Amino acid sequence: MQNVVMTSGLCKAYGSRTAVQGLDLCVPYGSVYGFIGPNGAGKTTTMKLLLGLIHPTSGSIRLLDEELTPQSRLKILSRTGSLIESPSYYAHLTAAENLQLVAGLKGAEAKDVVRVLDIVRLTPDARRKVGQFSLGMRQRLGIAMALLGWPTLLILDEPTNGLDPAGIQEMRALLAEMPRRCGATVLISSHLLSELEQIVDHVGILNKGRLLYQGPLAGLQQHSRGDVALRLLHPALAAPVLKSAGLAGLAREERGEVVLPPLKEAFLADLVGSLAAAGAGVVGVSCRSRSLEEIFLSLTKADGETGVV
Amino acid sequence: MFLKALWRSIRAEDSKLRGARVWAVFFLIPLLSAAYGTFSFCYNSATVTRDWNGLWGQHTLYYALFFFAPMAAIYAAWLWRLEHLGHNWTLVLSMPVPPLCLVLAKLAATFKLALFTQMWMWLLFFGCGKLWAGLPGVPPAACLLWALRGAVAAVPVLALQLLLSMLWRGFAPPVLLALLGGVVGFLFVSNGWGLYWPYGLLVLGMNANQGYDLLAGQAPPFAAACAGFTFLFCAAAGAWLKRRDIA
Incomplete structure (x- = not known):
């Protein structure tokens, strides 16, 4: 199977602190890839590296069959949707206006706004100012922005952060149906394996900037x-x-x-x-079989850190 | 390709202005400046000629010295503040448009505000002259030209303020620097160095506090200085955006 994301020896250091080291990431086409690790493991840094928002200290990145370079970056971004950290929005504009703005920048059709509003179930609130939205609604708006323009690759960084249990449940259902509805490969990060194990088919476990396990979810169970x-x-x-x-x-x-x-x-x-x-x-x-959460904990513990899970 | 991306960016920046509070600044500051200018004109009859040129001198003295540059700074700071809030930096820089387009689009959006500001300022000048100062006839056409030249001179000031506000997350420091820049601009102009200081171009362009055309025969160097400063500040902003890591 071909990979939509491939990194080779990817490193990012800030002075003496290494955030990501020697990362060889392989995300297969059509998969829902869970990128899991404790807080501070390097997940967000990796995702920013993939989007070219930060520059690697060493290593290479290949996305959508192209090497990520200053020349190819814009072409790659035009086929990529992302939500990094908390959702971005302009509070004084309505949800529809926010989406129209992003659609314009992406070169997406105006009618795509209607489609993504429907997917994230925000159609009834399309004319409301985003400043009045709850956190859950903003997260859904962030996902909608990422979906504009029919991206081939979706990069979502902890999209359930800050949501209440009902919101997490709703977001999980939304993300699970994403490949079917949109046909995109999804790379999604979380610090909770339990949160993703129902929707991902591949996982990468990251700790202290290093990949501890990568492969099918079923393999993780056998692995340990x-x-x-x-x-x-x-x-x-x-x-x-x-x-x-x-x-x-x-x-x-x-x-x-x-x-x-x-x-x-x-x-x-x-x-x-x-x-x-x-x-x-x-x-x-x-x-005795161990839960995925226990496996994740044992992997990260063995690496010298319990992490917050 | 670049022009297409630039057009898309300009439309996006323009839509950010919709229903924004910054329009209140656009409305109020020229009003305040016009009130000061007209008041000064009416109560300085000994030193100021009682005609449209005299009123223009008083209006633009306050406007160019204290108001316009900070107002341009507010426009720039407000537009960048939208990106400094939350994680909007990651949003705008993960869009498939070159970073320079983002800078130029913000310049276009602030220029639109500045152009409207100049029109509003001129309407206030005309209204105050007729209704408050009771001047006869209509202002000379040159006053309209000076107002338009002020809009042109605003471009390098906006480019500089956009650069400062992009680098500076805080709202107030770039605005204070603009106030300082405007005052220093007057000193530069009075020493004949107005073309070498972006805020001085504003004073020259608007013919502030003068009864004669400060730029007589100097239009090409003025245009070159405006273009040169604008290019310099935009290129610096674009280069910085291209190289920076989004924390």
């Missing part, structure tokens, strides 16, 4: 094994075996089961054999 639970007839006989396997300090007892950290399959097979030989009576072995 869960704890192993052993059901034993004589748990007391298991202790010497676990000690010799180097697991003594890592094993814990939960509801009559011995729970071990994630193990490689070959190692687990050997361990079960040893426990059986020692007479511990292995009657059940199960691998």
Whole structure:
């Protein structure tokens, strides 16, 4: 599958602080790609780099089959819709006027304003000044601006930020139907994996400016094994075996089961054999699946930072 | 391609002026200036000639010295303030138009305001002359020409103020600098260096506080100075926008 976004060794440093380092991002065409990481991980910086709003310290960016250069940037932007940080708007103008202004700049047709207002369900409020809008309505207006001109690529930075649970639910439903309604590849960032796991098919997990995982969402689950639970007839006989396997300090007892950290399959097979030989009576072995949120936490923790999730 | 993008940008900037509070400034400041000028004309009969030229001198003295440059600065600061608020910088710079178009479009929008301001100022001059000062007849055609020259001289001032307001997030500092610039402009003109100071061009163009044409025979250098300063400030703004990182 071809990629709509490809970066190679992308770095951005501000003085001695590195915001993004060695990023090799691959966003497949037609996907909804979740770009996830704790606050300060470098998500917004990366998105600004993709839009040419900030200049990379090193590395290259390829968008929509073209290298991002000062010469190609405007052409790429004409096929890209974006919402970076909080939505931008002119408070003294109405929603329709704001959209007409952006449509004019994008070279989009005036009738496109009607279409995007309908998509974000703002048609009844089109003649209201945006200064009177709630945060949720402004976010929807921001999405509408991004959708003007039928973009091939949508870059949305934390579009659910600051919304109440009902607003998040509504925004999620809106974003989920975006590829079907608009046919665009969507790159969407969030610091909450749980918020995106229902709508994305690919994820990239970012921490401290580095990509920790990238690939299909299903692969993330396989990528990280869960704890192993052993059901034993004589748990007391298991202790010497676990000690010799180097697991003594890592094993814990939960509801009559011995729970071990994630193990490689070959190692687990050997361990079960040893426990059986020692007479511990292995009657059940199960691998506990972890939620995506737990996987995300373990990945970012392993990278040295818990992050705010 | 560039011209198309420029036209799109001009239309966008123009639509930002719709229903904006900045129109109140456009209306009130020339009114205030005209009141000062006419009052001064009426109560300085010993030093000011009792004709349209005398009234023009008094009107433009206050207008060019204290009012016009800060007013141009308010137009520029207001238009950039729209982008400084929230994350509008990311919006405007992620549009498929060259950054220079954004600068030139803002210049066009502020020039439109300045042009209307000059027309309003001239109407006030005429109204005050007839209704308040009781002058006979109509103003000489030269006064209309000087008002239009003032609009031309406003272009480099607007370009400079747009540059300052783009770099300066605060609203007040560029306006204060404009006030200072206007006063210094008078000093430049009185020493014969008016063409070398953008705010001095305003005094020269409007023939402020003078009974004779300050620019007699100097129209080409005046036009060249206006064009040169405008090019310089717009190019600087465009180059800075192209290179800056949007934090």
